Amino acid sequence: MVDSVLWPYWLPAGVGGVVPLGPFSTVIDLREELNTAMEPLQRRTVLAISGAALTTLAATWAAGGGTMLAARQEGEKLVGQDTVTLLEKTSRELNTLPTEQRQHVPALLDAHLETVTNLIAHGRYDRPTGKRLHVLAASLAQTAAWHRFDQGHHTAAGKLWAAGLHSARATDDPDLGAAMLGDLAYQAAWRKDHTTAAGILQQALTRAQHPAARSLLNLRLARTLAAQGDKRPALRALAAAEHHLGASSTQPLPTWCAWMSEADLAVDSGQALLDLKDARRAHQLIGEGQTLLPPARAKTRGVFLTYEAASYLRLGEPERAAEAAREALQLSRRIGAPRCEQLVQGLLPQFEPHLTAAGVPEFLALAAA
Secondary structure (H helix, E strand, O other): OOOOOOOOOOOOOOEOOEOOOOOOOOHHHHHHHHHHHHOOOOOOOOOOOOHHHHHHHHHHHHOOOOOOOOOEOOOOEEOOHHHHHHHHHHHHHHHOOOHHHHOOOHHHHHHHHHHHHHHHHHEEEOHHHHHHHHHHHHHHHHHHHHHHHHOOOHHHHHHHHHHHHHHHHOOOOHHHHHHHHHHHHHHHHHOOOHHHHHHHHHHHHOOOOOHHHHHHHHHHHHHHHHHOOOHHHHHHHHHHHHHHOOOOOOOOOOHHHOOOOHHHHHHHHHHHHHHOOOHHHHHHHHHHHHHHOOOOOHHHHHHHHHHHHHHHHHOOOHHHHHHHHHHHHHHHHHHOOHHHHHHHHOOHHHHHHHOOOOOHHHHHHHHHO
């Protein structure tokens, strides 16, 4: 057996680029995922997470089990409540920064995540404190993963979400674990691996409990099913997402899906319908969602504008499509979200037949700049 202290933590481990969830998932698994994701590229051996590994990871999580989080009495130093409270407060502030400002603080996110991981690994704490630390680790890993995803660093993002899943599993909070799986599925769908995305989401839905969590997961499932042309299952998932959104619950609203709103439901439903060739209804829903979206959600607005541009193209209105695409492109560059810009760039071939339409040449010139 390899000594976990001597084994280089930066080497990839596990099958398919991910440490598997086992019956005794420990902080060693968490650290390995985190450190692999956070190492500089020149040192790290980059191993992408395979779709099969992600599906297996999701199925293991869905089966439940694992060790109940216990107090850690052998740690070097006691982790005090004031320390955890401070980390929770500052982490919450970092996680809730507007997208345009969050681009300036990735190093702070990483530092907080490393601090929390070190406390879990080496500190001495009781069981409630340990749970708070694991919740913090999962939340910070999720936010750091989204930052890397937006920058196009998909392997690092995937490993951070997997690390968050390891930590969430120790908290006995199935909705928190479902959050990590939902984000891994979103990434898979973004990369056009809809089979993997659907498989992960179906596993996440087996244990997700809060209506808001189930709404978001069903909405993502509808999107990936629609992209594959599976009309009836996609429409059933859309109906489930609408049913669960806003439904009452005795449990607190999970912070990771607190942003889920009628705007998201409308726009993503519209995009699903666009994939299912119902362009006019899709355009109507996307427009409705745009008007409902709060101004602070700039990154989401950029994505929604791109969807709107695509729907205008389907309706044969290239002038309005160019206007929406131009706004999306300018916004994504301002907030530092290359992933959103890539989404806009993906529309360029569809503008080529409309070079004489008003605004199209100007938009294409901006995109090439």
